Amino acid sequence: MPDSKVSDSSPQFQKEGFILKKYFQQEIECMPHEKIRELQNEKFLKQVRHVWEDVPYYRAKMQEKGLTPNDIKSLDDLHKLPFLTKDDLRKAYPYGLMGRPLKDCVRIQSTSGTTGQRVVAFYTLHDIHIWEEMCARAIVAAGGSDEDVVQVSYGYGLFTGGPGLNGGSHLLGSLTIPTSSGNTDRQIMFIKDLSATILCCTPSYAAFIGERMKEMGMKPDDIPLKAGIFGAEAWSEAMRRDIEATMGIKAYDIYGLTELCGPGVSFECEDQHGMHINEDYFVAEIIDPKTGEVLPEGSLGELVFTTLDKEAFPLLRYRTRDITSLSHEACPCGRTHVRMSRLKGRTDDMLIIRGVNVFPSQIETVLINKGYPANYQIIVDRVNNTDTLDVRVEMTPEMFTDNLGEVNKKQAELVDGLKSMLGLKAKVTLVAPKTIVRSEGKAVRVIDNRKI
Amino acid sequence: MSVKQISVFLENRPGCLHEMTQALANAKIDLRGLSLAETSDFGIVRLIVDDVLNTATVLKDAGFVASLTDVLAVEVPNVPGGLNKVLGILNSTGVNVEYMYAILGNKKSESAYMIFRVNDNGKAASALELENVTILDQATLSEL
Numbered sequence: 001m002p003d004s005k006v007s008d009s010s011p012q013f014q015k016e017g018f019i020l021k022k023y024f025q026q027e028i029e030c031m032p033h034e035k036i037r038e039l040q041n042e043k044f045l046k047q048v049r050h051v052w053e054d055v056p057y058y059r060a061k062m063q064e065k066g067l068t069p070n071d072i073k074s075l076d077d078l079h080k081l082p083f084l085t086k087d088d089l090r091k092a093y094p095y096g097l098m099g100r101p102l103k104d105c106v107r108i109q110s111t112s113g114t115t116g117q118r119v120v121a122f123y124t125l126h127d128i129h130i131w132e133e134m135c136a137r138a139i140v141a142a143g144g145s146d147e148d149v150v151q152v153s154y155g156y157g158l159f160t161g162g163p164g165l166n167g168g169s170h171l172l173g174s175l176t177i178p179t180s181s182g183n184t185d186r187q188i189m190f191i192k193d194l195s196a197t198i199l200c201c202t203p204s205y206a207a208f209i210g211e212r213m214k215e216m217g218m219k220p221d222d223i224p225l226k227a228g229i230f231g232a233e234a235w236s237e238a239m240r241r242d243i244e245a246t247m248g249i250k251a252y253d254i255y256g257l258t259e260l261c262g263p264g265v266s267f268e269c270e271d272q273h274g275m276h277i278n279e280d281y282f283v284a285e286i287i288d289p290k291t292g293e294v295l296p297e298g299s300l301g302e303l304v305f306t307t308l309d310k311e312a313f314p315l316l317r318y319r320t321r322d323i324t325s326l327s328h329e330a331c332p333c334g335r336t337h338v339r340m341s342r343l344k345g346r347t348d349d350m351l352i353i354r355g356v357n358v359f360p361s362q363i364e365t366v367l368i369n370k371g372y373p374a375n376y377q378i379i380v381d382r383v384n385n386t387d388t389l390d391v392r393v394e395m396t397p398e399m400f401t402d403n404l405g406e407v408n409k410k411q412a413e414l415v416d417g418l419k420s421m422l423g424l425k426a427k428v429t430l431v432a433p434k435t436i437v438r439s440e441g442k443a444v445r446v447i448d449n450r451k452i
Numbered sequence: 453m454s455v456k457q458i459s460v461f462l463e464n465r466p467g468c469l470h471e472m473t474q475a476l477a478n479a480k481i482d483l484r485g486l487s488l489a490e491t492s493d494f495g496i497v498r499l500i501v502d503d504v505l506n507t508a509t510v511l512k513d514a515g516f517v518a519s520l521t522d523v524l525a526v527e528v529p530n531v532p533g534g535l536n537k538v539l540g541i542l543n544s545t546g547v548n549v550e551y552m553y554a555i556l557g558n559k560k561s562e563s564a565y566m567i568f569r570v571n572d573n574g575k576a577a578s579a580l581e582l583e584n585v586t587i588l589d590q591a592t593l594s595e596l
Binding site: 395396397400401402403404407408429430431432433434435 | 457459461462463468489491493494496498515516517518519521550569
């Protein structure tokens with residue numbers, strides 16, 4: 001099915017003129033909401049049937065609730081289905097959630113294990129194909145075409161970042177530079193020498209590359225990059241502006257998780273105001289993470305996905321632990337697919353400090369707004385039964401003076417800024433430059449030493 | 453008539469100062485004076501050296517954050533009341549001394565040498581010169 005989709009749409013693009021093309025698959029990406037809902041409904045019933053028949057683990061969960069596929073008559077019954085959690089993935093590891101025999105599968109990808117739990121996901125050729133299609137949509141939404149040179153500086157291998165964007169770039173027909181992560185000077189050399197126009201990596205690595213460029217005395221005009229597609233971790237609007245200024249590019253957010261395929265589940269368009277979720281492949285819900293209750297559109301809560309077209313690893317009502325909100329408001333870009341707001345954080349990232357919810361992205365916003373680098377580390381501890389929050393920030397030449405009082409003043413400003421953002425007092429420790437470890441993949445921002 | 457002082461940011465942890473002096477020693481930088489100001493988690497070292505440009509480069513390459521400041525290197529008569537006289541002149545001109553410290557002089561010299569970080573170098577320098585207090589320039593300082 002997906003093969004025909006691509007061959008159908010490609011000549012159409014050529015007719016319209018490839019360079020001016022705004023969408024990879026206009027018909028799907030701009031389909032009226034009611035029609036998407038219809039399509040979703042049809043695919044959803046098939047996917048439920050597929051899971052019921054081929055995934056005994058989930059069938060048992062449905063039976064526990066006294067459900068059979070006959071109770072699920074349309075998407076309106078979605079809320080009746082049981083949730084899947086990371087814990088289920090752990091229990092069912094490695095083959096328990098598979099929807100196809102191993103011989104039908106062609107690929108395995110795995111998570112970086114940042115949350116302590118490694119996930120192994122399986123793909124048929126069809127699954128790989130729809131994933132690459134979503135990544136191609138993301139690249140086009142970031143202004144890419146077959147005229148572009150896409151440098152993929154996400155890690156390759158088990159991590160989905162590299163393979164996903166690599167596949168999307170191929171499908172689109174862009175020249176792909178598979179640099180993978182690491183060796184930053186070589187990254188910059190390739191961008192420059194091979195005229196890369198689109199960079200794909202984690203936002204923290206993009207910031208690092210930008211920092212290195214500055215050190216090398218390079219200005220935004222010295223490199224041909226026009227856009228960046230950055231994801232795999234939560235980042236702030238302030239960090240976006242910072243990267244955009246340093247590299248002279250437009251920076252686009254992209255979202256995904258290995259459990260669902262990888263990057264590309266949702267992506268930003270030129271409007272840079274929320275990420276369009278590929279609704280022909282997923283149904284998204286927002287729930288209250290405590291009660292599991294579905295929340296109305298616009299509410300902030302935990303994002304839950306139901307796959308609609310997955311063969312090897314179909315997941316119904318998978319709880320992502322990511323905190324965001326959804327909006328069906330019309331987007332100026334013309335895409336009709338629902339938008340999710342910039343990630344507020346992960347329920348796992350959220351720190352509860354002295355009873356206050358704190359997300360690392362809030363701390364990042366304060367730092368960048370005050371002119372500090374996005375390289376920081378948050379150390380949480382418990383001293384005499386009280387939580388302590390220590391934000392370690394690197395000293396920069398711009399903020400350093402010979403005068404102790406002035407440096408102290410800047411430190412105090414930062415403490416004040418954090419206090420008004422978080423509503424609690426944090427200690428700010430200024431550390432020597434380059435002492436906070438740079439990340440080429442996902443950054444380790446939080447060290448929680450509390451023993452509770 | 454001012455000279456360049458190099459200030460360096462240091463974390464307040466064991467070995468930090470030594471890492472810096474090691475970098476300077478490796479580059480054969482001659483220290484003429486040093487003062488350290490500290491808080492509970494960081495410190496600022498102020499240095500007077502024989503080769504400012506080289507020192508700045510060495511520190512940057514070693515990963516330190518450093519900045520240059522214009523300060524006055526003043527010859528203070530090595531007699532009781534010598535410093536008092538200099539401070540008296542500065543006081544009467546309304547110049548504020550932010551910090552000061554002594555630096556190495558010539559062993560045979562009759563004078564002591566002090567670095568003054570003031571809020572107005574020009575005003576301080578002309579007042580001191582009017583009272584025949586010697587202010588060292590960079591070349592003289594390097595030859596001490």
